[in-house]
Amino acid sequence: MNAADATSIAAQVRDGALSARAAAQRSLARIEATDARINAFSARLAERALKRAELIDVHPQRHKMPLAGVPFAVKNLFDVAGLPTLAGSKIERDAAPARRDALLVRRLEAQGAVLVGALHMDEYAYGFSTENTHYGPTRNPHDLSRISGGSSGGSAASVAAGQVPLSLGSDTNGSIRVPSSLCGVFGLKPTFGRLPRVGSYPFVASLDTLGPFARSVQDLALAYDAMQGPLSGPPSDDPACAQRPPQPTLQMLSQGAQGLRIAVLGGWFREMALAEATDAVDAVAQALATTRLVELPEVERARAAAFVVTCGEGGALHLPDLKTRAQDFDPLTRDRFLANALVPAAWVVQAQRVRHWFARHVARVFETVDVLLAPATPCVAPTLGTEWLQIGDRRLPARASMGLLTQPISCIGLPVVTVPLWGMSAAQPQLPIGVQLIAAPWREDHALRVAAQLQASGLCSAPVAQGL
Amino acid sequence: MDHSAYVDAAAATLGLKISAEQRPGVLQFFALAAGMAELLQGLPLQPHDESGNVFLPVPPQGGPDT
Numbered sequence: 001m002n003a004a005d006a007t008s009i010a011a012q013v014r015d016g017a018l019s020a021r022a023a024a025q026r027s028l029a030r031i032e033a034t035d036a037r038i039n040a041f042s043a044r045l046a047e048r049a050l051k052r053a054e055l056i057d058v059h060p061q062r063h064k065m066p067l068a069g070v071p072f073a074v075k076n077l078f079d080v081a082g083l084p085t086l087a088g089s090k091i092e093r094d095a096a097p098a099r100r101d102a103l104l105v106r107r108l109e110a111q112g113a114v115l116v117g118a119l120h121m122d123e124y125a126y127g128f129s130t131e132n133t134h135y136g137p138t139r140n141p142h143d144l145s146r147i148s149g150g151s152s153g154g155s156a157a158s159v160a161a162g163q164v165p166l167s168l169g170s171d172t173n174g175s176i177r178v179p180s181s182l183c184g185v186f187g188l189k190p191t192f193g194r195l196p197r198v199g200s201y202p203f204v205a206s207l208d209t210l211g212p213f214a215r216s217v218q219d220l221a222l223a224y225d226a227m228q229g230p231l232s233g234p235p236s237d238d239p240a241c242a243q244r245p246p247q248p249t250l251q252m253l254s255q256g257a258q259g260l261r262i263a264v265l266g267g268w269f270r271e272m273a274l275a276e277a278t279d280a281v282d283a284v285a286q287a288l289a290t291t292r293l294v295e296l297p298e299v300e301r302a303r304a305a306a307f308v309v310t311c312g313e314g315g316a317l318h319l320p321d322l323k324t325r326a327q328d329f330d331p332l333t334r335d336r337f338l339a340n341a342l343v344p345a346a347w348v349v350q351a352q353r354v355r356h357w358f359a360r361h362v363a364r365v366f367e368t369v370d371v372l373l374a375p376a377t378p379c380v381a382p383t384l385g386t387e388w389l390q391i392g393d394r395r396l397p398a399r400a401s402m403g404l405l406t407q408p409i410s411c412i413g414l415p416v417v418t419v420p421l422w423g424m425s426a427a428q429p430q431l432p433i434g435v436q437l438i439a440a441p442w443r444e445d446h447a448l449r450v451a452a453q454l455q456a457s458g459l460c461s462a463p464v465a466q467g468l
Numbered sequence: 469m470d471h472s473a474y475v476d477a478a479a480a481t482l483g484l485k486i487s488a489e490q491r492p493g494v495l496q497f498f499a500l501a502a503g504m505a506e507l508l509q510g511l512p513l514q515p516h517d518e519s520g521n522v523f524l525p526v527p528p529q530g531g532p533d534t
Contacts, residue, residue, distance in 0.1 A: 206521055239524040301511050304504035311501050323484055335493030338486060342478040342498060347505040354508050355520035412520075 002030050002162035003464045006070040006219040009165060010112065013069030014062060020053035020069030024114050027071035031117065031163045034468045038161050039138050040154040042076045043083055043118040052114045065112030066222055072166040075155050076118040077125060078102040079199035087201035088121040088151070090134045091321055091328050102199030104168060104210055104227050111226040116164060119154025123330040125170060125203040126314060126337070127151050128178045128402035133330045137384055140183055141465035142431055146381040149179030149402060152213070156183035159213045162464035166214050166223055170200065172207045173306055174376075174406025180213060180418035181376035181434025182402075185462045186451065187213045188220045191441045192413025193242035195224075196231050204313040205240065206352070207306065207410055215462040217452045220417065221250040224444065249445045256453035260370040260446055263292040265438075268299035269374040272391055272404045276425040276433055277375035283421060284373055284435045287459050288450065294369060299408045302358040305351040306411035312348030315340025332399075359412040366440040371450050375405050376418045376434035380425045406436070415439050417447040419460040435460075471498050 012018035028046050035041050049071065056062055056069050074080065077087040079098035086092045100106075105115055120138045122130050130138040130153025138153040140146040141161040148157040152169025156179030159167050169176050171189040180187030188211045195210045202208055212223040228246035231237055264285050270278055285291070296302075315322075318329075319341050326334055365372075378391055382398055389398040396404075409416060418434040425431055439446040454460040475498055479486050486494050 234526075234529060235524065236526045239526075298511060301507050304507040307504045308501060308508060311504075319482065319484070323482070326485070326487075326490065335490050336497045338479075338484065338490060339475075339494045339497035339501060341482060341484060342475055342494075343501055343505075344478075347501070347508065349519065350505070350508045350513075352519040352521045353513055353517050354511055357511065357513060357517055359520060 002026065004165060005216040006067060006165040006214060006222060007216065009070050010066060010068045013056070014065065018069065020056035020114060021050060023069045024049045024053040024071050024116060027116050027164055034161050034163060037139065037144055037468060038141055038157050039136050040119055040158040040161065040163060041073065041117045042086060042120050042135060042154070043080070045080070045115060045117050049114050049116045052109065056112055056114065062112065067108060067226060068112035070113045070166055071116045071164050072108060072113050072168070073117045073119050073158050073164045074102070074105060074115065074168040075121050075152050075170060077121060077170060077201035078105055078168060080105065080115065080118055083118060085201050087125065088123040088132055091325065098199070100199065103196050107227045108223065113166070119158055119167060121154055122151035123333045124318065125151040125172055125175055126333045127399060128174060129399045130154065130179070131332065131384060133332055140381045141468060142184060143381065145383050147182065147384055149182035149381065151175040153179050155213050156180055156185050156187070159185045159215055160462070160465050161468055166212060166219055168210060168212055171209045171211060171410060172204045173310060173410055174403035176211050176213065177376045177406045177416055177418045177434065177436060178402045180420065181432070182381035184420040184422065184432025185213050185215055186217055186220050186420065187211065187418040188224055188444065188448070189410065189416045190224065190444055191415040193240050194244065194415070194444070195227050196241040197238045198231065198233070202317065204310045206309050206313060209410065215464070217253060217448060217455045218250065221253055221448050225250050244442065247445065249448050252445050252449055253452035255449050256456070257288055257450045260450060261368065262288050262290045262371045262373065262450065263294040263369045264290065265296065265372050265374040266293045267295040268408065269405055272378055273375045274379045274391060276380055277378055280421045280424045280433050280435050281373050281375055283459060284419070284454060287454060287457055294365060294372060296365060297361050298358060301354055302408040302411045303404065305354040305358065306407040308343065308347050308351035309355065311340040311343045315343060355411055362412055370439065370443070370446050372438040374436045374438060376436045377402050378404055380428050380431040380433050409436065409438055414441060415444040415447055417451040419451050419454050420462050421460055469502065471495060471502060
């Protein structure tokens with residue numbers, strides 16, 4: 001049961017073979033049995049979940065609900081009615097409890113899903129490791145001595161551990177793709193502006209994107225389809241939301257990669273990765289029968305643009321608290337936020353201009369290709385506390401470098417599905433590593449179709465971690 | 469490049485107190501951002517290369533877009 005994906009749980013609940021209450025109880029029991037070791041959950045919502053599940057069980061439309069009885073959990077930057085929205089911080093413990101669930105939580109529950117808890121993350125989403133000083137590290141279910149990745153570390157770890165089949169996270173610079181890679185689960189970062197962010201705690205408004213984690217591509221598509229659609233309130237509730245009508249993807253998965261033009265990203269995306277990461281990309285390329293190599297222009301500058309926009313917006317957002325209670329920030333984020341608050345406006349404006357330049361040039365590349373392949377992380381999950389990463393002759397800060405290969409992509413808001421591969425690291429064959437399937441804006445369907453083919457071929461999978 | 473004078477002046481202007489414990493980290497991370505900014509300044513842009521940050525006007529409630 002803990003290995004069951006959302007698709008099969010929903011089918012059983014619709015058919016009456018399994019009650020939503022039993023599905024919620026099993027999820028809660030798995031969390032109880034395993035979370036002392038993983039530390040994915042910041043809040044467990046047993047009473048709420050069981051009440052909700054009972055409503056699903058007697059709901060007259062239950063047999064039509066795509067997510068009937070599917071337990072799920074959310075990064076604790078999503079509003080959950082009655083809880084303060086922590087966003088991984090100590091400071092927000094003082095915030096008033098949310099009065100209403102985040103919009104995406106409401107959309108999933110409207111389709112029959114059952115929220116069972118909130119999940120740990122890096123403070124204010126500013127990190128790639130979820131080694132949160134306030135709440136302790138979220139450990140990688142496949143090796144408890146290693147990081148889960150971040151900032152949505154709890155979201156990936158909870159799915160990898162079989163605690164829930166589905167979770168939500170956010171991705172500003174790689175925070176869905178990095179933990180997906182390190183924990184060995186599927187993750188979808190939709191196009192920037194696709195899913196409304198109403199009721200989620202911001203980090204960098206110019207880059208923040210919400211999306212799902214799951215153990216199958218079908219589940220990603222199922223959840224993504226349930227969350228699509230324009231805002232029901234005024235557009236100013238989330239100015240970045242593109243207000244696009246839903247473009248369902250689930251029924252398109254069976255098309256696989258047929259007819260899609262696929263290429264491997266070269267240059268920066270090969271140079272800033274260890275062999276285990278490039279080997280994973282090569283395995284995917286081989287499975288998709290592509291030998292084409294494409295290079296994007298000025299990738300390092302694109303990464304710098306994302307970095308500086310993050311500095312400017314993140315620093316300004318937290319300036320009031322930095323002025324009055326800097327000591328209450330996580331030591332892993334505090335000095336960075338302080339430095340960011342001082343960044344000159346000219347740097348941030350230039351970063352936004354470079355970002356637009358890069359987007360226009362990459363759009364030309366997508367005139368002749370549909371999906372680009374790149375590693376999601378430079379390496380498999382490092383051990384907790386790792387400070388430095390050696391890539392070629394470069395000695396780089398390990399935590400920040402987990403996003404080297406994701407930042408240039410989210411800089412221009414492209415949709416990405418991260419797919420997990422196994423056995424790529426000779427030294428750590430038990431650990432997963434992810435490959436980014438990158439599509440043109442609004443073509444999540446392309447990335448999901450390729451992911452579905454890779455899953456069907458057996459090359460990519462997201463098994464529940466054993467021995468927890 | 470030594471950014472300490474700028475960091476101290478900007479912090480004072482913003483009313484941001486940076487403790488002796490925090491200062492080395494702040495200077496280190498500011499230097500990292502400065503390196504990124506230098507990269508960005510190196511891309512030749514034209515006056516008409518616009519920002520990726522676009523403002524969305526807010527219409528009154530009840531209009532056709534609400």
